[in-house]
Amino acid sequence: MERINRDFKVNKNFHQAKWDEPIIFELHKNGERGVVAPKADEEIARTVGDGISKIPEGMLRDEAPNLPEISQARVVRHYTRLSQMTLGADVNMEIGQGTCTVKYSPKINERLARLPEMTEIHPLQDESTVQGILEIMHKTDLFLREISGMDRFSFQPSGGSQAIMAMAAIARAYHESRGEGDTRDEIITTIYSHPSDAAAPAVMGYKIIYINPDENGYPDLEAFKAAASERTAAFFIANPEDTGVYNTRVQEFTETMKEVGALSCYDQANANGLLGITRAKEAGFDMSFFNLHKTFSTPHGCGGPATGALGVLDHLVKFLPGPLIDFDGEKYFQNHDIVDSANSIGKVRMFNGVAPVVLKAYSWIMSLGAEGLYEVAKVAVLNNNYMFRKLMELDVVDAQYIRGKQRVEQVRYTIEKLFNDTGITTEDVQRRMMDFGMHYWASHHPYYVAEPMTLEPTESPSKEDIDEYVETLKHIFQEAYENPDLIKSAPHQSTCHQLKEESLDNPAEWAITWRSYLKKTSV
Amino acid sequence: MKLKGFKSHPYIPNSVPDVQNEMLKEIGLADLEELHSEIPEEIKLKKNMDLPKPIVSEYELERHVKEIIKKNKTCEDNINFLGGGCWQHHVPAICDEINSRGEFLTAYGGEPYNDLGRFQALFEYQSLVAELVDMDVVNVPTMDGAQAAATALRMAGRITGRTEVLVPALMDRDKFKIVNNYCKSALKLIEVDYDKKTGQLDLEDLKRKANENTAAVFFENPSFMGFIEEGGQEISDIAHEAGALSVVCVDPSSLGVIKPPSHYGADIVAGELQPLGMHMNYGGGQAGFTATRDEEKFVMEFPSRLFGITSTIENGEYGFGDVAYDRTSFGHHRHEGKEYVGTQTALWGITAGVYLALMGPVGMVELGQTIMQNVQYAIAKIDEIDDVKASAFDSTSFKEFVVDFNKTGRTVEEINGKLMEKGIFGGKDLSKDFPQMGQAALYCVTEIHTKSDIDKLADALKACL
Incomplete structure (x- = not known):
């Protein structure tokens, strides 16, 4: 037998799983069953009858819902196949989803979160019966205090954006408590912070003011000072911003807010490269939040469940959504005093925290300790700057701002030159990357950087992974000059071919459910 | 250093x-x-x-x-009668199997190509819930049922251009706080009274309060207190006569046997998905859905992502993508998009889809029926106990009911303490949130309760009173 040649840097033989599964409704077969629900005890049935004839007149459903009937094995096969057509972090080297901090999520943490002592507990159980989870929540609060310098955390918000909304609500409650609720109606953010830093405060009724970057990519300090006034309620910013540029003058920003009596709110979605390096408190923030599903690995779950752990300084604790978890030296308990007070914003979520997410974050922190978190930050930044260097060596890649200086957690590159030379857009490259089993993200909209490419290696990939990612990009950039049609028509080796997208924006044609599709396409 | x-x-x-x-x-x-x-x-x-x-x-x-x-004491090792927004149902093994798949568990914001499975699974979840509520549009799920209700009301506010919503006085107080915090800048919540005997929404009070400022009449079915709100159609009619929308929060586990709100005039339906295949997880299994008719004026007001099906350049191939993406805050309009979107509860959406695919129409009917039989049995058993009234309201319960302990001279706290000694988690104490009801507790019984569980509860209650 001859030696098989594996001497290649780009995996051209990749093909993503493509099962071409039907829609679940197409698997329907009259009479098949997936699972059988428990029946009431015979004696109960004898005593009370069929149960449903007690339903008041006019409220009984006259026809069963039109759900499909499918045998159990086929349901398992269907969803297992769909999972195989999903490029989770377990199956690809996560580098391409910049700003999302997609890192390795340890399996042991998931197993712990799925023990019955976690899954089979009700949120309204007596505190004496849930000491375990309360201890986890309290200790995770203590850890996050140390990591951020904030004085108290609430696990109420179940995502980063909900945490932003809660911070805006706290800003509102804070200013109302000082008799300035009506006059402070503006919130300042930056164009390179997450769109939710603008959108969620707007839901709370705020007028939004955007600060543009200066020539170095820092939020324009002069423009910021000009925008700050007695109308300002708060300032919402990520640091580093989505460009990966760390705002070196952050203290001047938070100081400016103090001078005008407004609050500084830190979106720590990009905190991964800063763990153990620098904290929200020293930078002058009053509030901050961590995405436990990002920085603390819990993982992303296709987009939640998640937690936006929200920390504040002492002077804002009374406004937090609750209950908060306290320890009296003997037992852990839910402190309802704050949430029931007139100051608190009340609640943003039905039950406290997304318990399994908090548990996984706890376990992750415990597996690393302070030294490990420091290593996470150092390696994430090492990986990012290593990749930054490799990519900037390429003729078609550039990155605006602070030339020659380091970036923190990710970099927003531009491949404008590639576009100008070949007509290949960042979206074209994105689709082609899928032919090699890799994610690639451009940017939020609108694009402030031309033909953007936002990459974030985190601490999880190896040097070889990063090299392979860069080699793959190089390969595609070369294709752009030699065979642009191959890229324009990509993907070729993914789960499906290019979408016809027009219908998705046309009310007469869009189909958000199968029944709607059947109606709109019937002949 | x-x-x-x-x-x-x-x-x-x-x-x-x-x-x-x-x-x-x-x-x-x-x-x-x-x-x-x-x-x-x-x-x-x-x-x-x-x-x-x-x-x-x-x-x-x-x-x-x-x-x-391990310091936690579980509802597996004890008998649990707590509900109130998080309910103990059977979770089919396949729900856990699928949401444990590493591919789903660790995916995030990939594109419709490399994450086709995620898009299809969520499109299917939308489609399956759509059948349950009998409406054409369902969103990618939001944080929880309370958030879904809050968003439904903000949508109603934008659609009608009005500033008030009418909500039931018997609404969960936590849910009220969440909705109030979220809607405060645009909508004022006004409570509508209830009939003290039946708990049903007071239609005369509703008529008095519904006016040209009313964006929506919001109610829950079953109500927070567990009974079926019988006047669905009349409530919707009153809303519509005032030019308002009818917004209904529903328990999806009831929809095999109880009419979906779209059949009695609801314009927007919201609800909590946790009963559909999520463990209680100390409240971590919550996820909210919102549903509407397929009309542009509704669809364009959703803040959530809506995954649609579409064709591809290859014959016979399904593709999926975001419908009207630019309406969201991820689109070009950022804060001028509809509310905000971000990481919510997609994995629970996929799981709810798996659950409904497994249960099918027959399973959902059986589920509803078993729950109602068990509840009626539990009410009858508890009502036999001297000085205890079950249920406090003279209406038909679905899976929860209020037990009135006022005549026993004991507090719910005392009673629950005694029950706990016998390995029973008694119902949610309502005395703090609803002082007008005195010592009353909200009990939840579902398909997971056996006759023996219910008998033990009744015996334990007798013994401790």
Whole structure:
């Protein structure tokens, strides 16, 4: 037998799983069953009858819902196949989803979160019966205090954006408590912070003011000072911003807010490269939040469940959504005093925290300790700057701002030159990357950087992974000059071919459910 | 002082010193300390953080965490009658199997190509819930049922251009707080009274309060107190006569047997998905859905992502994508998009789809029927106890009901304490949130309760009163 040649840097033989599964409704077969629900005890049935004839007149459903009937094995096969057509972090080297901090999520943490002592507990159980989870929540609060310098955390918000909304609500409650609720109606953010830093405060009724970057990519300090006034309620910013540029003058920003009596709110979605390096408190923030599903690995779950752990300084604790978890030296308990007070914003979520997410974050922190978190930050930044260097060596890649200086957690590159030379857009490259089993993200909209490419290696990939990612990009950039049609028509080796997208924006044609599709396409 | 790192950590491949040195060299640095050069010195930490010593071995970590969480006492080892927004239902093994798949568990914001499975599974979830509520549009799920209700009301506010919503006085107080916080800048919540005997919404009070400022009449079916709100159509009619929308929060586990709100005039339906295949998870299994008719004026007001089906350039191939993406805050309009969108509860959406695919129409009918039989039996058994009234309201319950302990001279707290000694978690104490009801508790019975569970409860109650 001859030696098989594996001497290649780009995996051209990749093909993503493509099962071409039907829609679940197409698997329907009259009479098949997936699972059988428990029946009431015979004696109960004898005593009370069929149960449903007690339903008041006019409220009984006259026809069963039109759900499909499918045998159990086929349901398992269907969803297992769909999972195989999903490029989770377990199956690809996560580098391409910049700003999302997609890192390795340890399996042991998931197993712990799925023990019955976690899954089979009700949120309204007596505190004496849930000491375990309360201890986890309290200790995770203590850890996050140390990591951020904030004085108290609430696990109420179940995502980063909900945490932003809660911070805006706290800003509102804070200013109302000082008799300035009506006059402070503006919130300042930056164009390179997450769109939710603008959108969620707007839901709370705020007028939004955007600060543009200066020539170095820092939020324009002069423009910021000009925008700050007695109308300002708060300032919402990520640091580093989505460009990966760390705002070196952050203290001047938070100081400016103090001078005008407004609050500084830190979106720590990009905190991964800063763990153990620098904290929200020293930078002058009053509030901050961590995405436990990002920085603390819990993982992303296709987009939640998640937690936006929200920390504040002492002077804002009374406004937090609750209950908060306290320890009296003997037992852990839910402190309802704050949430029931007139100051608190009340609640943003039905039950406290997304318990399994908090548990996984706890376990992750415990597996690393302070030294490990420091290593996470150092390696994430090492990986990012290593990749930054490799990519900037390429003729078609550039990155605006602070030339020659380091970036923190990710970099927003531009491949404008590639576009100008070949007509290949960042979206074209994105689709082609899928032919090699890799994610690639451009940017939020609108694009402030031309033909953007936002990459974030985190601490999880190896040097070889990063090299392979860069080699793959190089390969595609070369294709752009030699065979642009191959890229324009990509993907070729993914789960499906290019979408016809027009219908998705046309009310007469869009189909958000199968029944709607059947109606709109019937002949 | 040089801070300490953690070399050769199993989760960090490039924590190996040789590799680090090689990479540092490539970028022209000599030491990891030279990274983070952009962070001002005065705000850099000068020593390692004060955190517990790491637990390096996986085995010891497992022991450590288990030791803590084993302090929890579960609803498997006890008999649980708590509900009130999170309910104990059977979770089919396949729900856990699918949401444990690493591909789903660790995916995030990929594109419709490399994440086709995620898009299809969520499109199917939307489609399956659509059948349950008999409406054409369902969203990718939001944080929980309360958030879904809050968003439904903001949508109604924008659609009608009005500033007030009418809500039932018997609404869960926590849900009220969430909705109020979320809607405050645009909508005022006004409570509508209820009939003291039946708990049903007071239609005369509703008529008095519905006017040209009313954006929506909001009610829950079953109500927070567990009974079926019988006047669905009349309530919707009153809303519509005032030019308002009818917004209904529903328990999806009831929809095999109880009419969906779209059949009695609801314009927007919201609800909590947790009963459909999510463990209670100490309240971590919550996820909210919102549904409407397929009309542009509704669809364009959703803040959530809506995954649609579409064709591809290849004959016979399904594709999926975001419908009207630009209406969201992820689109070009940022804060001028509809509310905000972000990471919510997609994995629970996929799981709810799996649940409905498994249950099918027959399963959902059986589920509803078993629950109602068990509840009626439980009410009858508890009502036999001297001085105890079940249910406090003279209406038909679905899976929850209020037990009135006022005549017993005992507080719910005392009673629940006694029950706990016998391995029973008694119902939610309502005395604080609804003082007008005195010592009353909200009990939840579902398909997981056996006759023996219910009998034990009744016996234990008798014994402790």
